[in-house]
Amino acid sequence: MKPSAEAGLRATRGLYRSLHTTTAPRAGPTLDSVLENLSPAVSKFGDLVADYGKGSYVWSTDGRKHLDMATGIGVLSTGHCHPRVVAAIQEQAGRMIMAQQNIFPASRPMVDLVERFRDIMPPSLTQYLFVSSGSEAVDNAIKIARSATGRQNVIAFDGAFHGRTYGAMAATTSKTVYRQTFGPLPSGVLAAPYPYCLHCKARAAAGGLGYGLAPNVPGVGADYAGRACCGGPLEALEWMLKMHSAPADTAAILIEPILGEGGFLTPPPGFLDALRVLCDRHGILLIFDEVQAGMARTGTWWSHQQLSAAQPDMLLFAKGIASGFPFAGLAARPQLFQAMSPGMLGGTYGGSTLGCAAAAATIDVIREEDLLGNATARGAQLMRGLLDVASRFPAVVDTIRFLPPLNVSEEEIDAALSIFEDSLAEAVRDCT
Numbered sequence: 001m002k003p004s005a006e007a008g009l010r011a012t013r014g015l016y017r018s019l020h021t022t023t024a025p026r027a028g029p030t031l032d033s034v035l036e037n038l039s040p041a042v043s044k045f046g047d048l049v050a051d052y053g054k055g056s057y058v059w060s061t062d063g064r065k066h067l068d069m070a071t072g073i074g075v076l077s078t079g080h081c082h083p084r085v086v087a088a089i090q091e092q093a094g095r096m097i098m099a100q101q102n103i104f105p106a107s108r109p110m111v112d113l114v115e116r117f118r119d120i121m122p123p124s125l126t127q128y129l130f131v132s133s134g135s136e137a138v139d140n141a142i143k144i145a146r147s148a149t150g151r152q153n154v155i156a157f158d159g160a161f162h163g164r165t166y167g168a169m170a171a172t173t174s175k176t177v178y179r180q181t182f183g184p185l186p187s188g189v190l191a192a193p194y195p196y197c198l199h200c201k202a203r204a205a206a207g208g209l210g211y212g213l214a215p216n217v218p219g220v221g222a223d224y225a226g227r228a229c230c231g232g233p234l235e236a237l238e239w240m241l242k243m244h245s246a247p248a249d250t251a252a253i254l255i256e257p258i259l260g261e262g263g264f265l266t267p268p269p270g271f272l273d274a275l276r277v278l279c280d281r282h283g284i285l286l287i288f289d290e291v292q293a294g295m296a297r298t299g300t301w302w303s304h305q306q307l308s309a310a311q312p313d314m315l316l317f318a319k320g321i322a323s324g325f326p327f328a329g330l331a332a333r334p335q336l337f338q339a340m341s342p343g344m345l346g347g348t349y350g351g352s353t354l355g356c357a358a359a360a361a362t363i364d365v366i367r368e369e370d371l372l373g374n375a376t377a378r379g380a381q382l383m384r385g386l387l388d389v390a391s392r393f394p395a396v397v398d399t400i401r402f403l404p405p406l407n408v409s410e411e412e413i414d415a416a417l418s419i420f421e422d423s424l425a426e427a428v429r430d431c432t
């Protein structure tokens with residue numbers, strides 16, 4: 001049984017459900033008062049008006065307190081308003097709000113950030129381009145890949161979400177709604193099958209588990225190394241290079257090492273290594289989009305480090321990098337910029353002083369509070385708890401993502417699991 005879309009939405013809303021009312025409900029501004037002025041094309045999962053946040057909690061204008069397991073879709077890595085991050089932004093705002101990167105090639109907080117990046121980026125990616133959103137990072141990566149290789153095509157993967165600007169949208173296939181009526185899209189962006197056993201046509205054709213038959217496929221965990229791929233997705237990619245996009249026309253392979261919007265899927269062991277070998281064989285660049293899964297979320301600085309020792313030619317970051325301040329960019333091998341002229345890349349707000357200060361403070365907090373360790377421990381706790389809940393609802397197949405802050409506590413994860421189970425029970429009751 002699959003709960004109706006409405007019931008599924010109610011379960012999702014359960015994640016925003018009030019844990020308890022801290023004050024009597026009061027009459028603050030409501031969504032109704034502004035709804036007709038907001039674009040209906042932006043999806044709205046609830047009817048709350050956010051007032052303020054602290055740690056893992058958000059208070060809405062009606063006075064209720066909410067446990068936040070979405071954190072701005074994985075943005076608030078250090079929770080809401082971490083005092084260190086707030087102080088860094090406040091101090092920087094008092095010193096200099098804007099140091100435009102063409103006028104001032106670097107600012108004091110950018111120097112601080114670059115020093116920290118040297119320690120956390122893959123060693124061969126020593127040059128950084130700063131922008132303001134994940135989509136911009138993706139668009140720039142496509143530009144750089146085309147320019148550096150002189151080739152035009154980029155191969156992305158089915159189910160990926162890379163963003164909403166035209167270049168990023170062309171590489172996004174997680175839902176048709178992101179592209180619907182917006183075409184024509186830029187040409188030269190193709191989608192290969194993502195290596196996911198549940199939807200693997202090759203595996204189904206070979207008589208193995210295919211769509212609708214696979215059991216829960218756990219994410220990165222103790223059993224990860226034991227998972228085996230039938231080899232179909234890699235073969236499909238090699239066919240693409242024979243039949244759709246010759247290696248000589250293929251600039252890059254772009255992949256989220258762990259699919260985010262596409263359902264938190266991990267590729268089977270060896271897949272990223274095999275991509276690296278394939279790319280090296282054909283002179284294709286390998287780009288890891290770490291916008292959602294990166295920045296310590298999996299317990300290592302970058303999610304690909306959980307899966308493989310393979311290093312990308314470019315790594316894209318955004319979301320959790322600056323604890324909620326709009327900041328993004330990419331790290332690349334310096335050779336990729338060599339043939340480019342000054343002016344080919346840029347942007348008014350790229351490398352903003354406030355974003356750099358927030359990102360440097362975020363990295364310090366992750367280090368000093370051992371949030372890599374906490375993400376690992378709380379991730380394991382959440383996975384155990386969710387598998388336990390799943391065992392009590394064997395017929396439910398919807399995908400719901402949890403993106404808690406990296407400093408979430410053990411008690412908060414337990415509370416989230418219990419709220420989620422109640423919401424699930426309610427949704428299932430409604431559709432039986």
Ligand SMILES: Cc1ncc(COP(=O)(O)O)c(C=O)c1O
Nearest residue numbers: 133134135161162163260291292
């Ligand atoms: C993996 C990935 N790449 C790119 C993006 C686009 O980032 P932004 O929304 O900041 O443009 C997202 C956003 O969800 C993402 O998850």
